[in-house]
Amino acid sequence: xxxxxxxxxxxxxxxxxxxxxxxxxxxxxxxxxxxxxxxxxxxxxxxxxxxxxxxxxxxxxxxxxxxxxxxxxxxxxxxxxxxxxxxxxxxxxxxxxxxxxxxxxxxxxxxxxxxxxxxxxxxxxxxxxxxxxxxxxxxxxxxxxxxxxxxxxxxxxxxxxxxxxxxxxxxxxxxxxxxxxxxxxxxxxxxxxxxxxxxxxxxxxxxxxxxxxxxxxxxxxxxxxxxxxxxxxxxxxxxxxxxxxxxxxxxxxxxxxxxxxxxxxxxxxxxxxxxxxxxxxxxxxxxxxxxxxxxxxxxxxxxxxxxxxxxxxxxxxxxxxxxxxxxxxxxxxxxxxxxxxxxxxxxxxxxxxxxxxxxxxxxxxxxxxxxxxxxxxxxxxxxxxxxxxxxxxxxxxxxxxx
Amino acid sequence: xxxxxxxxxxxxxxxxxxxxxxxxxxxxxxxxxxxxxxxxxxxxxxxxxxxxxxxxxxxxxxxxxxxxxxxxxxxxxxxxxxxxxxxxxxxxxxxxxxxxxxxxxxxxxxxxxxxxxxxxxxxxxxxxxxxxxxxxxxxxxxxxxxxxxxxxxxxxxxxxxxxxxxxxxxxxxxxxxxxxxxxxxxxxxxxxxxxxxxxxxxxxxxxxxxxxxxxxxxxxxxxxxxxxxxxxxxx
Numbered sequence: 001x002x003x004x005x006x007x008x009x010x011x012x013x014x015x016x017x018x019x020x021x022x023x024x025x026x027x028x029x030x031x032x033x034x035x036x037x038x039x040x041x042x043x044x045x046x047x048x049x050x051x052x053x054x055x056x057x058x059x060x061x062x063x064x065x066x067x068x069x070x071x072x073x074x075x076x077x078x079x080x081x082x083x084x085x086x087x088x089x090x091x092x093x094x095x096x097x098x099x100x101x102x103x104x105x106x107x108x109x110x111x112x113x114x115x116x117x118x119x120x121x122x123x124x125x126x127x128x129x130x131x132x133x134x135x136x137x138x139x140x141x142x143x144x145x146x147x148x149x150x151x152x153x154x155x156x157x158x159x160x161x162x163x164x165x166x167x168x169x170x171x172x173x174x175x176x177x178x179x180x181x182x183x184x185x186x187x188x189x190x191x192x193x194x195x196x197x198x199x200x201x202x203x204x205x206x207x208x209x210x211x212x213x214x215x216x217x218x219x220x221x222x223x224x225x226x227x228x229x230x231x232x233x234x235x236x237x238x239x240x241x242x243x244x245x246x247x248x249x250x251x252x253x254x255x256x257x258x259x260x261x262x263x264x265x266x267x268x269x270x271x272x273x274x275x276x277x278x279x280x281x282x283x284x285x286x287x288x289x290x291x292x293x294x295x296x297x298x299x300x301x302x303x304x305x306x307x308x309x310x311x312x313x314x315x316x317x318x319x320x321x322x323x324x325x326x327x328x329x330x331x332x333x334x335x336x337x338x339x340x341x342x343x344x345x346x347x348x349x350x351x352x353x354x355x356x357x358x359x360x361x362x363x364x365x366x367x368x369x370x371x372x373x374x375x376x377x378x379x380x381x382x383x384x385x386x387x388x389x390x391x392x393x394x395x396x397x398x399x400x401x402x
Numbered sequence: 403x404x405x406x407x408x409x410x411x412x413x414x415x416x417x418x419x420x421x422x423x424x425x426x427x428x429x430x431x432x433x434x435x436x437x438x439x440x441x442x443x444x445x446x447x448x449x450x451x452x453x454x455x456x457x458x459x460x461x462x463x464x465x466x467x468x469x470x471x472x473x474x475x476x477x478x479x480x481x482x483x484x485x486x487x488x489x490x491x492x493x494x495x496x497x498x499x500x501x502x503x504x505x506x507x508x509x510x511x512x513x514x515x516x517x518x519x520x521x522x523x524x525x526x527x528x529x530x531x532x533x534x535x536x537x538x539x540x541x542x543x544x545x546x547x548x549x550x551x552x553x554x555x556x557x558x559x560x561x562x563x564x565x566x567x568x569x570x571x572x573x574x575x576x577x578x579x580x581x582x583x584x585x586x587x588x589x590x591x592x593x594x595x596x597x598x599x600x601x602x603x604x605x606x607x608x609x610x611x612x613x614x615x616x617x618x619x620x621x622x623x624x625x626x627x628x629x630x631x632x633x634x635x636x637x
Contacts, residue, residue: 001516005519016503308500308502312513312517313461313485313488314459314461314500315489315514315517315561316488316490316514316518317485317517318482318485318486319485320482395461396456396462399461399496399500
């Protein structure tokens with residue numbers, strides 16, 4: 001039998017029972033679609049987190065006040081306990097480390113801001129001039145905080161795009177005064193829209209000099225110190241130096257936590273990758289179920305077509321021909337179901353992306369290959385037994401069946 | 403005569419096991435059929451005539467004895483080679499037609515050629531010829547359930563002859579047809595026989611059997627009467 005004939009014969013046989021075939025295709029399609037959508041979710045989460053962290057800059061060392069008990073990084077370590085204050089002076093001391101090119105102390109708080117009777121609550125970041133490069137921020141208008149000694153604070157502010165729109169609307173914001181808490185600040189710059197990082201958008205931030213922020217919040221403690229190294233390789237040296245310097249400054253006690261961007265990224269990347277494989281595995285179970293359905297449908301097909309199989313043998317079909325015909329039918333059903341499933345899954349992922357535009361729910365290429373491959377393999381594996389049964393039918397008995 | 407034999411059976415035995423009991427379906431059948439003969443195999447139900455036909459069509463294997471088809475011992479051939487012999491040398495016509503319900507008349511006729519891997523152009527040429535020969539041109543695109551009984555059997559005969567077999571084995575070909583249609587189907591088969599195809603018809607209809615030039619009567623798995631050998635009976 002020619003290949004094209006085998007394909008056509010299998011297609012006709014499958015379309016001969018439209019309802020049964022449609023149900024089987026649906027089951028297979030749901031299985032594959034589940035794999036595609038769930039891996040899109042898992043991989044989307046991974047991309048989202050990695051993207052968030054990458055936005056901070058990749059040659060970054062982050063200093064947190066307080067010491068976490070266990071070594072090595074895990075997300076729980078991000079919340080550290082019983083800190084000795086991390087001060088602006090500490091930051092200044094770290095500036096001299098080998099390979100350090102920029103340093104940005106960070107104070108975080110929230111405050112009320114107002115312009116001409118318009119009032120709102122917003123996040124306030126106190127930092128240095130180098131923050132703009134460390135965090136890879138871009139300015140739409142004006143300039144960033146002025147260079148100068150970290151310890152000295154002036155009343156200037158850089159505002160996010162949303163803040164600008166809400167407080168000033170179409171009017172120019174540069175040079176205007178805004179009230180933050182009980183102080184007045186001059187707007188020197190506006191950030192571009194869409195900046196991201198550490199789970200918050202910069203559109204709704206106000207950035208002021210670190211000393212001013214500390215005065216406003218009446219604190220000496222820094223939330224973080226961000227250190228940017230010359231290169232990825234220089235980070236280990238910087239880390240060792242920073243730790244030594246801070247221990248010396250903190251009366252010999254190691255009460256800070258240093259984490260590198262790489263470690264954070266690698267860990268999140270690993271966790272979420274495993275998670276994605278996990279959900280893909282769970283989804284693959286539904287494919288196995290669909291495979292059993294393939295077997296059932298093919299067995300019913302063999303039973304219903306017993307007389308036809310007998311006839312084919314009488315007309316000169318070998319056992320091999322009949323086996324191939326039934327296996328082809330099983331493979332064809334699986335493959336068509338899988339393709340429909342991929343389309344459904346892609347559509348589902350597109351709907352997710354439409355509903356949550358910041359969430360990159362793209363199914364990774366391997367998941368589509370794995371989904372279609374698993375569908376095809378299960379279809380073939382579960383198709384072997386019915387095909388063998390068909391091929392082994394005794395033609396005399398098969399023909400006597402009406 | 404032995405040289406001209408198309409079919410030569412020697413000492414064929416076939417036993418079925420039904421539960422504890424053994425059924426001797428064929429007992430020591432020795433028989434020779436020449437090319438171009440028209441043979442009717444008759445006998446009551448259970449006399450072994452269908453078993454004989456299945457054996458002649460290589461759908462069944464004897465427990466003992468040899469079957470030579472065109473001088474070649476076909477009992478010892480592998481199932482694959484037997485399938486090839488069926489495909490090329492043997493045509494089947496069944497009582498219940500056995501058309502594939504989802505295929506059109508033309509596709510049913512083309513089925514043996516499809517299984518044999520005949521090229522598409524050659525196939526459609528031969529199907530067109532067969533449709534013409536059997537007066538089915540306006541029924542080519544109809545499915546079996548849209549055809550009358552006579553038309554279905556004509557499709558089946560067209561299918562049996564499309565590979566130009568040496569022998570046509572017909573099992574009660576008129577069993578499901580009314581008298582007039584049955585008559586028409588028999589005439590078609592006899593025309594094929596007159597063109598040189600060996601025709602073996604199994605029937606329990608005496609008048610139908612009487613039309614054949616040679617009658618084989620079977621009883622309890624043995625040949626009880628062979629008009630080619632008036633002395634009759636199996637050895």
